[in-house]
Amino acid sequence: MLAFPCDICERSLCERQQLIALALGYDEDTFCPHCLAQKQGIDLDTMLQSVVTYIHSRDCFKKPWVALANEACPLLTLNQPCLCKPLMDTPAESVVL
Numbered sequence: 001m002l003a004f005p006c007d008i009c010e011r012s013l014c015e016r017q018q019l020i021a022l023a024l025g026y027d028e029d030t031f032c033p034h035c036l037a038q039k040q041g042i043d044l045d046t047m048l049q050s051v052v053t054y055i056h057s058r059d060c061f062k063k064p065w066v067a068l069a070n071e072a073c074p075l076l077t078l079n080q081p082c083l084c085k086p087l088m089d090t091p092a093e094s095v096v097l
């Protein structure tokens with residue numbers, strides 16, 4: 001299910017991307033991971049690594065995250081690029097269930 005577009009670039013966010021924003025504390029505004037990394041002044045890969053590690057350390061984020069792992073990303077289904085792809089390929093170290 002697609003929900004809100006990013007407040008900055010208006011890119012559509014899938015649920016996994018929304019969860020990333022939530023995990024980073026953005027629960028009122030909606031930002032895509034690209035814009036979040038830019039806001040924080042770090043590169044996207046670094047941010048994703050640390051946020052995925054954080055998500056796995058918190059049950060309240062880990063549960064929905066793990067549940068999403070079984071769902072096809074709606075963006076990828078529409079042949080649109082999405083971070084889900086690299087995230088799903090993230091090495092086991094940060095994807096310990």
Ligand SMILES: [Zn+2]
Pocket residue numbers: 006007008009010011031032033034035036
């Ligand atoms: Zn954005």
Ligand SMILES: [Zn+2]
Pocket residue numbers: 014015016017073074075076082083084085
């Ligand atoms: Zn996605």
